Amino acid sequence: MKKIDFNTALSALMELAISQGNSLTDKQIKETFDGILEDDSLYSHIYEYLKQRNVTVTDKDIAEPKVQPVTSDKPKTELTEEDVFYNMYIKDISKIRSKNEKQIATLLEKCMSGDKDARNSLVEHHLKLVVTISEQFEGKGVRTSDLIQEGNLALIYSIDSYNGQDNFSRYLISNISHAMQNAIDEENGSAQIANHLVERVNALSDATTDLVEKLGREATIEEICEYMSLPEDEIRAAMKISLDALTIEENNIN
Numbered sequence: 569m570k571k572i573d574f575n576t577a578l579s580a581l582m583e584l585a586i587s588q589g590n591s592l593t594d595k596q597i598k599e600t601f602d603g604i605l606e607d608d609s610l611y612s613h614i615y616e617y618l619k620q621r622n623v624t625v626t627d628k629d630i631a632e633p634k635v636q637p638v639t640s641d642k643p644k645t646e647l648t649e650e651d652v653f654y655n656m657y658i659k660d661i662s663k664i665r666s667k668n669e670k671q672i673a674t675l676l677e678k679c680m681s682g683d684k685d686a687r688n689s690l691v692e693h694h695l696k697l698v699v700t701i702s703e704q705f706e707g708k709g710v711r712t713s714d715l716i717q718e719g720n721l722a723l724i725y726s727i728d729s730y731n732g733q734d735n736f737s738r739y740l741i742s743n744i745s746h747a748m749q750n751a752i753d754e755e756n757g758s759a760q761i762a763n764h765l766v767e768r769v770n771a772l773s774d775a776t777t778d779l780v781e782k783l784g785r786e787a788t789i790e791e792i793c794e795y796m797s798l799p800e801d802e803i804r805a806a807m808k809i810s811l812d813a814l815t816i817e818e819n820n821i822n
Contacts, residue, residue: 577604578614580738582621583701583745591624599735650713657716661695676736679727690727694740698723701744708752715748722747771796772806 581600585592597614605611618625667675672693678686698719705715726743730736775796779787793800 574601574604577601577738578617580735580742581614581618582623583741584737585618585621585623588700590622591626592618594625594627596737597625600738602735650711654713657713658699661699664692664695666696667693672736676730680730680732687727691724694723694727695720697740698744701741702748704745705748705752708756710748710752710755715751718747718751719744768802768806772803 577600581592581597584596584600597611597618601611601614615625667689672690675686675690675693679690698716702712702715702719706712722744723740726740730739772792775792776787779791779795783791787795789800789803793803796803
């Protein structure tokens with residue numbers, strides 16, 4: 569047993585459990601670790617691991633989780649525009665008729681043979697899965713609608729790129745989850761960069777003010793660089809941002 573394969577499979581299994589309301593079937597567990605575990609006795613450790621994380625294991629098929637529209641105690645007019653569109657989207661995909669495992673397997677086989685209708689049916693069927701997964705990433709800095717959009721793109725890519733080597737459900741869930749997490753990381757990273765630039769511009773403003781008082785005149789670029797212990801390109805970049813912000817402010821006033 570390769571540790572990296574085991575850890576990857578376990579991570580994918582937890583993602584699947586989350587997408588199904590913290591539930592798994594014995595069949596899903598066995599399929600996930602098929603070809604990875606050399607000793608069946610190791611399954612007892614997996615079941616214990618799942619139990620500790622409040623994952624329910626059953627030998628019956630799990631009903632597809634139902635996505636719920638946004639509700640509010642406020643009047644409908646006070647729902648945000650995003651809530652309204654989200655509810656419309658949920659209403660639309662709730663009309664999609666679910667397919668069983670046998671139907672999914674048939675569609676997948678046709679899809680891998682180039683059948684576009686089968687491919688579209690697979691995408692349509694799994695739109696609810698994307699919404700369910702997005703619920704696990706709420707409140708992390710990215711709008712739900714944006715998460716769903718990223719998830720849908722990942723869903724389409726996953727179906728188009730699937731080559732039959734991995735478990736299909738595991739492959740979809742992994743790619744969709746990673747796409748949403750990447751969107752969150754990118755958004756948070758952008759916010760961190762923006763905060764850093766604001767700090768740099770504020771520091772530049774303080775430095776130029778200090779130097780004017782100290783020198784009795786406007787400081788040169790070289791003097792500012794020496795005072796702030798920063799290279800010239802970073803000082804000029806901060807100056808440009810400061811100038812752009814001032815221009816925008818003046819235009820808004822006028």
